[in-house]
Amino acid sequence: MTTMPAHDEYGSHEPVLPGPVDHSNAELPIELPVRLQMYRMQQEIRLFSKRAHDLFLQGLVNGTSHLSAGQEAVAAGFAAAMRPDDWTFATYRGHAHTLARGVGMGPIMAELLGRANGLLGGKGGSMHLTSVEHGMMGSYAIIGAHLCVANGAAWTSQVKGTGQVAVAFFGDGTTNIGAFHEALNFAKVWNLPTVFVCENNLYMEYTPIAQATAVPNPAADRAAAYGLESMIVDGNDADAVLVAARDALARARDGGGPSLIEAQTYRHGGHSRADPGTYRPDEEVQAWLERDPIPMYHQRLLQLGVDESELARIVTETTEQVDLATQEAVAGTMPAPESVLQDVWADGSSTWRN
Amino acid sequence: MTTMPAHDEYGSHEPVLPGPVDHSNAELPIELPVRLQMYRMQQEIRLFSKRAHDLFLQGLVNGTSHLSAGQEAVAAGFAAAMRPDDWTFATYRGHAHTLARGVGMGPIMAELLGRANGLLGGKGGSMHLTSVEHGMMGSYAIIGAHLCVANGAAWTSQVKGTGQVAVAFFGDGTTNIGAFHEALNFAKVWNLPTVFVCENNLYMEYTPIAQATAVPNPAADRAAAYGLESMIVDGNDADAVLVAARDALARARDGGGPSLIEAQTYRHGGHSRADPGTYRPDEEVQAWLERDPIPMYHQRLLQLGVDESELARIVTETTEQVDLATQEAVAGTMPAPESVLQDVWADGSSTWRN
Amino acid sequence: MAELTYRSAVAAAIAQEMENDPDVVFLGEDVAGAGGVFKTTGGLLSQFGPVRVRDTPISEQAILGAAMGAAMTGLRPIAEIMFSDFLAVCWDIVANEIAKSRYMTAGQMSFPLVVRTANGGGSRFGAQHSQSVENWAMAVPGLKVVAPSTAADVIGLLAAAVRDPDPVVFFEHKSCYPMKFELPDTPGDLVGRLGEARVVREGGDVTIVALALMVHRALDAAEQLAAEGIDAEVIDVRSLVPLDTRTILASVAKTSRLFTVEENPRLCGWGAEIASIVAEEAFWDLDGPIGRITTPHVPLPAAGTLEDITIPSVERVVTTIREAVQA
Amino acid sequence: MAELTYRSAVAAAIAQEMENDPDVVFLGEDVAGAGGVFKTTGGLLSQFGPVRVRDTPISEQAILGAAMGAAMTGLRPIAEIMFSDFLAVCWDIVANEIAKSRYMTAGQMSFPLVVRTANGGGSRFGAQHSQSVENWAMAVPGLKVVAPSTAADVIGLLAAAVRDPDPVVFFEHKSCYPMKFELPDTPGDLVGRLGEARVVREGGDVTIVALALMVHRALDAAEQLAAEGIDAEVIDVRSLVPLDTRTILASVAKTSRLFTVEENPRLCGWGAEIASIVAEEAFWDLDGPIGRITTPHVPLPAAGTLEDITIPSVERVVTTIREAVQA
């Protein structure tokens, strides 16, 4: 007689609590300007997200969106470590990474609003943010594929000897899809300069990752299956992320092949704009809100001797940026109807017959 | 600057040699009738394969075929351990498992020849041998899928509480496809009574598995990624296989969930009937031929006191069986043309319109 | 007469079938604990328990593989693939395994299973979450293909699909979920039949064949055309496989003109199939060219303003038919 | 004039393009060391080395993902998917990623890549290794789709596909591999153009449109029909996307009758698309029903005797057209 494992009722599962902040990370050898840059990035992502949420509540946002409030440190830590010509591959939850790579807020916001001045002219929307000139090589909305695509960019780097690295970000839930497995094995066998970053925020859409995964650490516990080192990093601490990222990027650039990093973090909101996130135990949400990466980092910078006013200035500047971007987006016209038939092909057309 | 791993030239890679026979397996607590049954099964598979090859050389075999000469001990050991109502899921290299589950040689041979009296009326061919009444739940010709399908049968067992176990056999090359990963994780998370058996014969079609896999043991080194124990068994020793199979089947039946077993073995011939297998180092082929599971098992039975004449009788009987099956197959008529339009649907038709 | 949304009809249908047959089981991502991302399957877990209603990892191949293996061994699974676009990640299981295994085994196995999936545009989700891919399934021999346009058909046809001994891919239209419909007051289970189109509006001048969301647009268009003196017959195909060609051919015999209204991209859709059948079998009935109104052959854009002009609108249906009839 | 098999033309084309452009790279299962399971790619590894010609694990998603990522960053990959049936295991990368990403990013990215794959029946491999799935690709906006019938077209169209800035799915027909063809004596590279059909036989009575292996059967059928006094024009479509509708419409304008000969299963094939285009745009040119000659809508059986009566034969083409014309 075979038996079934216990099934958790909706929201009734055991809370997964964050570990304590590792204050010794303040001593990591990170240049202060880089730290300030990461602080700014995190604020940019947070304040932009908040505005996007507000605009959604005002009925201005087109379609869905998936925010990253709570997960900013991962995007900031990696972007600060990457070379400008490195490549980012993100998911539908890609606003953070797009901003962190330096793409302007205005075009992103306009894209969310479905405007002609959007980053993609309104054709891609929130889930597909891309800016090739910034090395932001796309946001992919179907789970798994982009890990394989990142390998392709890494292959170009390898063939051409440019030293560029491809970094693919994805969620915990994504570790259970076939493409994850194929991408990791392929990267190792071809010794590709790909860095795979799992942002483990403990949930798929609404289902706790522990209910869907055979191992406690969905990425780290799979590393050995690809001949890789198991690496877990505090995804709510930009310093920890930066150091792990620098290591992995350097290894990839030096011909040392791929890495797989699991960053433990939490999303403050629901999965997407339609989701209040009520399936999560209150205690868990509370504990992670207290472990918010931004106030923690604020404290660290103060402790490192940065003046409160300098941090306040960053917030003010960022808020102004967000305001400007909002104006830019709201002022945008709707996309021209003819754009529907454009850009299927490289000649700009969608012509399939003569 | 990133670098590439070295690339082996065709057939020039390092040979992978078998370990020595573990003679202590003779002491495993296995009933003699079971041992004799496994000997017979192995001979059935070997002699049937030889005949299929001969008929191919005579131009009688329809399409392709993938033989298992050299890998008989895996099929025999598992079939001897399984309950009649357990389920087998095999690949295109499925003749061995079909025979081992007790399916008649005549219908199998007739299927290879594309005859009306074939197991599948000629509609499936060599790569899709199936006999539901024998628990032979199909041979699947596209890599990966059937691992997922086996889970479904296991789920039925779990829901209905029948204690049946689903066993999926697959090759080393199959461990690198996405479906492998999804199936293993799913089986563990759902605690399904599925036993996954990798027949590691060291090659995909023509490419050595080591060139395509991030870890030395393609299945065993992945077990931990699914919370499973790493298990390697000598796939050329039916006794070793039987014991591992009994363990895994008992665990699955008792609600202990899935297992993943890697059986190390070798195919004596090429990948399919079209392939001479010349990409393999001579030394490697030679060493594995010397490690042929059948003579080794023959020796073991003699050593256990079985009379040479009893073994000779099994070979004679089996040869007769193969002769009979050949006659049955060759005498078979060609399938009726109308069968082309039959059995798309459960009502026996292929009608898609009124 | 009860009123029901198309969305609620889904859980109602599944519940009806799970009550009717203990072998019916249901699996998918976020379908049990969370009640489905489209809120179509709420309440099923508490009603039928975790043995029969079960959440899965994000592993579409594993999901449909499990459905297939369960179906061949005695269960009648209903599997949800969250968005129909994701059929692409498990297409091998659908097109190569589920569809072909009965035939390849000369009828030894049956696959009484249903793959439910949210299809179609209108939600501004962009090109990877808005496709209409019913034609992918229609092109594969061995699959039955259904796409209801009303709540009653969601129940009736889903019930029929669950009871059918063959695999059915069941396309629910995302833009229909919030729509309200009246249900017939039938005692007992509501069970439809696969392979029957429905004439939703009778008319003598032109035949309009439509599916799912497009049925509602075709009906609106027919009202506008009626005001202009063009009397359209509107047919809801409902089931692409089996296909009720008889109803379509009979209508064309009466009206002598055929128009199809398809949401899928232009090339090789079900509209082309129906147009070709009519061009072969009812050629002499036709008084003019066959018109296909489709989404242009482009991926779907995300912006609402763009999506709205891409998918066939009531206005486009009206204009196309008016111009064709007046030509 | 040199003579070449369709099989050898594959490596010749790849070699030509790899010599022409250092960014051209080639990957797939067993393609490098082993020269391909159909022996189509022998010699490339030794000629171009392991950086540009590379074996992969059995990981079709990884293969096409790598091709896609490489294409967007400056290489021009050619990826082999061993059998076209296996496109189903990586259909997401093909249909959802490669096809749509240029459009979704408003043209920021280009995907100059080719997916080569062995398509079609005749080898008695059964339902999972014999399909003709060119219509799967044709139904997805954003993919160009090519299927050559001769060695010269293998070279010319593969070269054109490699040089094209858009993704091309290139269907080689397994049953054509052993066929020998004469090559034109052109100096320099042999490069064709996508989107041009070829009239392979001129005729005035009926138009037969065919693809790949079916072109040869259509030609044989045309000879037999000619002996019976029916003068058929035979068109080799060659490229399904872009589609040379002009050549087809011009032919139908001349002959007034259209027949398509397709190897793919009946529903929603390219034949239906062409039939529908003609039924809309050349309706008044037609003197009789449009006939589609296809494989019935069933998976392919393995036995040779069964496979041969399932795929359209010369005889079936002749009979169908004779009966239609005489009706």
Ligand SMILES: Cc1ncc(C[n+]2csc(CCOP(=O)(O)OP(=O)(O)O)c2C)c(N)n1
């Ligand atoms: C193949 C596929 N299956 C399902 C989905 C629907 N889906 C979108 S996001 C999501 C959860 C992903 O979880 P995770 O990988 O942890 O990322 P997170 O959203 O937490 O960042 C799911 C199931 C999808 N987009 N693609």
Ligand SMILES: Cc1ncc(C[n+]2csc(CCOP(=O)(O)OP(=O)(O)O)c2C)c(N)n1
């Ligand atoms: C998805 C898929 N890709 C490729 C193939 C072609 N193919 C058939 S057998 C084979 C090698 C399989 O190797 P392995 O899993 O080791 O099994 P073995 O043949 O050695 O028993 C390949 C690549 C296939 N059938 N399906």
Ligand SMILES: [Mg+2]
């Ligand atoms: Mg997550």
Ligand SMILES: [Mg+2]
């Ligand atoms: Mg192998």
